[in-house]
Amino acid sequence: MQISISHLIASYIGSKSPKNWLHYLGQQILLIFLLLGIVSGVFLGLTPDAALDDQRGTASGANLEIAPVLNSMTKPIVISDNTPSFFLALSYLVNDQVKFQLFQDGDVESWRQKLNLKELAQNYSNIVVAHPEEDFVNFLNEQYPIRTKKLAGPLIEIKLQ
Numbered sequence: 001m002q003i004s005i006s007h008l009i010a011s012y013i014g015s016k017s018p019k020n021w022l023h024y025l026g027q028q029i030l031l032i033f034l035l036l037g038i039v040s041g042v043f044l045g046l047t048p049d050a051a052l053d054d055q056r057g058t059a060s061g062a063n064l065e066i067a068p069v070l071n072s073m074t075k076p077i078v079i080s081d082n083t084p085s086f087f088l089a090l091s092y093l094v095n096d097q098v099k100f101q102l103f104q105d106g107d108v109e110s111w112r113q114k115l116n117l118k119e120l121a122q123n124y125s126n127i128v129v130a131h132p133e134e135d136f137v138n139f140l141n142e143q144y145p146i147r148t149k150k151l152a153g154p155l156i157e158i159k160l161q
Helices: 002-013 021-046 059-071 085-093 108-114 117-123 134-143
Strands: 076-080 099-102 126-130 146-150 155-160
Touching: 002 021, 059 085, 059 155, 076 085, 076 117, 085 099, 085 126, 108 134, 117 126, 117 155, 126 134, 134 146
Parallel strands: 076 099, 076 126
Antiparallel strands: 126 155, 146 155
16 A cells, blocks of 8 residues: 555656646645654654553563662572563573473363472472463462562562572
8 A cells, every 4th residue: 555655656756747737735744744754753752651662561561670680689580471472582691590380370170280399499489470360369369378578579589588
């Protein structure tokens, strides 16, 4: 669509006769599009709700906040029941010693089979839960005697008692 409109405007502007009304029409259409682009850019820049470059409320923004915390730990493991897409970008921001163990959301039986906090506590310096859903936190509290400590954003460190 954009290419066809661009071609149409270019053919109007590129007509041979400068007195041709199509030449004038093409220039006017191009001028209108340029002015609309400038005006919309100014409005987007001035509107605080349209902060398209503001990532604070998204997973990417949270990753920028929690990556330094994870990097400061010796050998942490991040566990979560959230979608893997949250952690794909985070994996590029953290050091190689940070490991991830992800679970499917709402699959309590899988959590029981695959999650062993005692083993994780022996193998890793810190156990961190990131972007946890409420049912996952409830499961951890029911299954293990743990203490939680809020670190940064959606990041919770858990320790066995």
